[in-house]
Every structure is written in structure tokens, then in C-alpha cells.
Amino acid sequence: MNVVKRILLAVALPLILFAGWYLLSAGSESFYSPPLEKILVAFGDTWSLDRLRADVAPSLLRLFAGYLLAALIGIGAGVAIGMNRRLRATVEPVLEFFRAIPPPVLVPVIMLFAGIGDAMKVIVIVFGCIWPILLNTVEGVRAVDGVVLETARSYGVNGVARITKVILPSAGPQIAAGLRQALSIAIILMVISEMFAASNGLGFTIVQFQRSFAIPEMWSGIILLGLLGFVLSLLFRLAERRALRWYEGLRAAQRQS
């Protein structure tokens, strides 16, 4: 398939859905679901550069801080746990328990300890999205091929190089799967943490619009959130494809033989 065709296929359905929404809502009298035309006008008016700087930028900063922290801790701890059988047996049940707690539940609790500032929101994001990263890393590290490890050992690839050159790349595909799941969780938690208690941010702004009955503006915020999530996952996929090009190639080669 050539590139043009692929792009057409990718954007066809979103365009149809948007057009459908536009047409169906065109004559809408309902206060709560205004015509898309009105929402789009509100979008242009609402999300000015100042607004983006004041509300979207802090949200994104908290998102990245939380996500990066979760990735660092998750991968670090995951490697340690995955490499050590005894440690794994000890902590795995606890991890499963923590993972089973829906992170939004923790927002009020974390608020008690961390206040309502940026720290609270970052902690909520870390706490929510660390689990898929951690557990996938553990699994990926456990699944590293024994022959790979023995090769590394017999050629004196020990210590830091063993982790950075052998274990992490080998577990890479699974770690990436964890990171991908974590990204969408992080976005959700970014919004939720801002809905509880905040003075700026996307989640805060959307709730503000809803409470002040600025319904088209509220909808425009939701559209912006959707676009944001879409762009972030697109960026993630690009980065993933770059980093795991070897994996795609290896799989294609294995399918052929």
C-alpha cells in the first residue's frame, strides 16, 4: 500500500464521524449538545495561545513529569525484580494488590499527604501508570532467552553492560507494551487529578466550563483532550517504531522462514 492510500484510510473514519456529528447536530436546539459548528467556533475562541500556556502547558508538564518518573521507577524496579527470583516471589503478590486499586480512588488520600499542588498530581499519575510498566518489565526481563544470557556471561558482558546492552534491549518490546498502556492511563489521571482540586489545567478548565454552563466551551475542551491523546500516542508509536525496528525486522524474518 502506498503512503497516500494509507493516510486516506486512516483519516477516512474520523472524517466521516466528524461530518456525521456536524450534520446531525446542525439544527440542535438542545442546550447540552449544541451544534458542532458552535463548538468549533468556541474552540477557536477558547483555546487561544494564552489559554494554552495557562492551562494546557501545566497539564502537559505534570503529565510528562509523572510519566517519566513512572517509567524510570517502573523499569528500574522491574529489572531488579525480574532478575532476582527471591525478590520476585516476595513482592509480586503486593504488586498485584496495588495494581488492582483503581488509581482515582487514591486521589483524595494522596491529597491528604501531598496537598493539592503539582506534587499531588504527579504522584497520582506515577501511582496509576507505574503498574503496567513495572509488571511488563518484570515479565520481559524474566523472558530473556537463556542462551542470550549465557552468551553474555561467557563473553564477559557483566555488570552495567549486561543490563543496558543485553537485558533491557531484549525486554524492550514488552517494556514498550507497558509504556504504551501507561501513557493512556497517565492522560486519564492527569485529567482526573485536575478535576478534584486544581487552579489550572485542562481537567480543571473543562469542569469550570461545565459548572458555569459554558457548554460549547466544555465540548471544545473535550475535543482538545481527544486530540492531545491522539497526538501523544502517535508520537509514542513513532518513537517505539524507531527503537524497536530490530524487533519488527526479526519478526518479519521469522515469519518468512
Added chain:
Amino acid sequence: MLEVKGLRKVYRSGNREVEALRDLTFTVDNGELVCLVGPSGCGKTTLLRCVSGLLDPTAGDVRVDGKPVDGPPPGMAVVFQEYGRSLFPWMSVRDNVELPLKQKGVGRARRRQLVEQSLDAVGLTGTASAYPWQLSGGMQQRVAIARAVAYEPQTLLMDEPFAAVDAQTRADLEDLVRELWKRLGVTILFVTHDIDESVYLGQRVVMLSTSPTVVQEELAIDLPDQRDQLTTRADPRFIQLRTRVYEQIQAAKRNAVH
């Protein structure tokens, strides 16, 4: 010199004990090419893992130049059977060959030289930037051999390295091993289940019994040093020797049945 003395390995899992190696004693002199051959499932791989320091024996010991092996010795390189799993698919051919050298602290210029030389030596000039999975099986095993050669080992262990490649590639690779051995003067311990291969390659063949493994017999291969796939394999002496090895392996299997 590589000495294996009274080597025994028992695997324990729960209450069950499996004696893989019972009592193995043999030596490989410096610069010698010795083939280990035995019936399938005779613990060849266990033996090799003990020799390479990847596995601790239950009893007995392995010494390289008098020093006991208690971890992978620095002057030893291993070529594994499963080239597809032993080469790192996330690294280019160059990086695969270079990584052990980096770990050894070889300088950058020397590393580049070693990588280039060893790839040339195995006939893979110009593939340095390819990934292993872009190459055929035989070429991948050549990369693994290049990695071992670049490591500049005194001892080279090869664990059924050609078991997974096709017959024609295998013949080429056998000649490559003979050629590298002569050129580099390394000590090679070559494990195989292929009787013809062991006779064709080795100066000496050590035959193993079925598990629990002991040394069944040792046989000096008095074929001319210059070997050739066509003439050597048609040599009546070659046929005598391979028959001798074959008989011993069969005898080993029969003994195991009783």
C-alpha cells in the same frame, strides 16, 4: 592446556537426581583440535557448559593452563549451537562482534581492526552494518565464529555449531574451522553428534558413552593435515576411522540398553 579431571554433574530437582556426567577425564593440549562425539542425549552440552565455566560441576574439576575454572575464563570463547539465539538481534553484526571486545577494554582503533579482520576471515566482508536476522543461517553462524575469533581466545569451544545448518553450508563451515585453527593456532574443543564431522575435523576424537557419561574411547586421527571435503572423505583411512568411531558409539548405546 585444557584438563578435565573426574568431572561429574548431577542435576537435582526436588527428590529426583539425574546423573548427567559420571566421570570424565581428558586433556586437550595447546593448539590441538579435539572433537567430542557421543550419542544424542549423552550430556555433551552439559560437559561444554562445565568446561566454559557456565555451570558448576558436582565433582571433579576443569583447568585451563593449570588454573581451575570457576566462571567463564577470559581466554575462552564459545560458539553456541543456537546461533539465532546467541547473536543479539538488537545489534548489528559489527556491534555483536565488538561488544565482548569493549567489555575486555580493547581500545577503539584495535576494536575496529579486530572486527574487520575477523569478519574478513569468516568471509563476511561488508556485512558489518547488517542485522543478524537479515542473514542466512550459515552466515549467522559465521558471525558467531567471527565474534569468537575477534575475542582472540586461547581456547575455542564449539557446541554442535553446525547442527542447524544445511549440509553444503556445513561442509564450508567445517573447512573454515580447520583454516582458522591452523592460522590462529588456537586450542579447539569441538562437540558434535556427527561422526563424519568429528573424524574430518579432529586431530583426536574423544568418544563419550550415553548418560551417565564416561569417556568411551579416544582415537587419534592420523589423516594428513591438509584435508579436503572430496579426497579426505573418500580416503580409505577416513572410512576406517569413521567406522571405528561409529562402532564405539553403537557399543555405547547397546551398553546403555542393558
